[in-house]
Each structure stands twice: as C-alpha cells, then as structure tokens.
Amino acid sequence: MIQSLDRRTLIGLATLGSMALLGGAFFFQFLGYAPCKMCLWQRWPHAAAIVIGGAAMVLGGERLLALLGGGAALITGGIGAYHTGVERGWWEGPTSCSGGGNGLDMGNLLSTTGGDVVMCDQVTWQFLSLSMASWNALASFALVALWIFAATRKS
Structure with a gap:
C-alpha cells in the first residue's frame, strides 16, 4: 500500500507524525509530566521536521527537503x-540533569527556573516497559524510514 503513495503524500504523513509526537509531548506536559532537559532537546528536531515538511508541501515535495x-x-x-x-x-x-544532579548549583538553578529540576535519568511515565524517550526514538526511526522512502519516490 505504501508503495502506491506519491512523495507529497509520504512527506505529509511524515510531517503529521512529527506533529503527533510533538503534540503528544505537550499533552503529557499539560497532564503534569514536566519535561527534563533531554526531553526538550527531542522536541526541536520534530519542530524542524514540521517546518521542513511544510516547506516541502509548498515547494512541491522536493527530494532534498525530504532528506x-x-x-x-x-x-x-x-x-x-x-x-x-x-x-x-x-x-x-x-551532569546538569542526571546522576543525582552532580555539577548542579541547585540554589542558582532553582532561582532561574522557578521550580524543581526534572532529572533526565528518572523515568516519569512508561508503557509496555518503554519510557516516553524510548517511544519517541522508535516512532522517530519509523519516520526516518518514511522520509527516506519519500525522498526515493519519483513524485
């Protein structure tokens, strides 16, 4: 079935995938699961993929943008x-967000963030023994395959 889809459709699906993952991250944050530093790092490439996907849709699904x-x-x-x-x-x-906070100046950090530090080495939510970071990795690697498949399509 996926072989019958054109590049533009595949790019749209990959873009929607990043939108869903980024939206899910914000939804979990809304539910009270505060993100750690590395959780935030994972959001930026999804945002970039969404912008790239939008540009590809406007420009006709360029192969370079799919890559x-x-x-x-x-x-x-x-x-x-x-x-x-x-x-x-x-x-x-x-060291700024894992290992018990080694390297953190808690007084200084808390005064600038206004709240507790969320540790990167602590799992706050999991499903089927996989954390949010694990699910993001699996879904993102699936999106990589979709983007590459889009780039190899003739149009």
Missing part, C-alpha cells in the same frame, strides 16, 4: 535512544 526531514527525525530518534540509555543506566547523561 532534511529524515535527518531531523534521525536526530530526535538518536537523542531519544541516548536518553533511553541514560534512563536505564547504560551510560551517563549530562
């Missing part, structure tokens, strides 16, 4: 995979 959209999805997927490893203790995360 750039795939690159943005790959970046957020990579950050999500890295974040998953930090959450699972496979490797260390940024």
Whole structure:
C-alpha cells in the first residue's frame, strides 16, 4: 500500500507524525509530566521536521527537503535512544540533569527556573516497559524510514 503513495503524500504523513509526537509531548506536559532537559532537546528536531515538511508541501515535495526531514527525525530518534540509555543506566547523561544532579548549583538553578529540576535519568511515565524517550526514538526511526522512502519516490 505504501508503495502506491506519491512523495507529497509520504512527506505529509511524515510531517503529521512529527506533529503527533510533538503534540503528544505537550499533552503529557499539560497532564503534569514536566519535561527534563533531554526531553526538550527531542522536541526541536520534530519542530524542524514540521517546518521542513511544510516547506516541502509548498515547494512541491522536493527530494532534498525530504532528506532534511529524515535527518531531523534521525536526530530526535538518536537523542531519544541516548536518553533511553541514560534512563536505564547504560551510560551517563549530562551532569546538569542526571546522576543525582552532580555539577548542579541547585540554589542558582532553582532561582532561574522557578521550580524543581526534572532529572533526565528518572523515568516519569512508561508503557509496555518503554519510557516516553524510548517511544519517541522508535516512532522517530519509523519516520526516518518514511522520509527516506519519500525522498526515493519519483513524485
């Protein structure tokens, strides 16, 4: 079925995928799940993919833009995979938000953020034993495939 879709439709689907993932992140934040620093990092490439997808739709679905959209999805997927490893203790995360807060000047940081620091190595929500970062990585890598498939379509 996906083989019958043209480049423009595939780009639209990939763009909608990033919109859904970014919207989901904001919805979870609305529900009270405050994002950590790495969660926020994962949002920016989705925003870029949405802008790239919009530009591709206006410009007729350019192949280069589809590759750039795939690159943005790959970046957020990579950050999500890295974040998953930090959450699972496979490797260390940024000292500013993991490892018990080593390297944090809590008095200074709290005075500028106005709230508690959300630690990057703590899982605040999971489904089927996968955290939000893990789900973002899996979905983003699927979007990479969609973007690349779009780029290889003839139009």
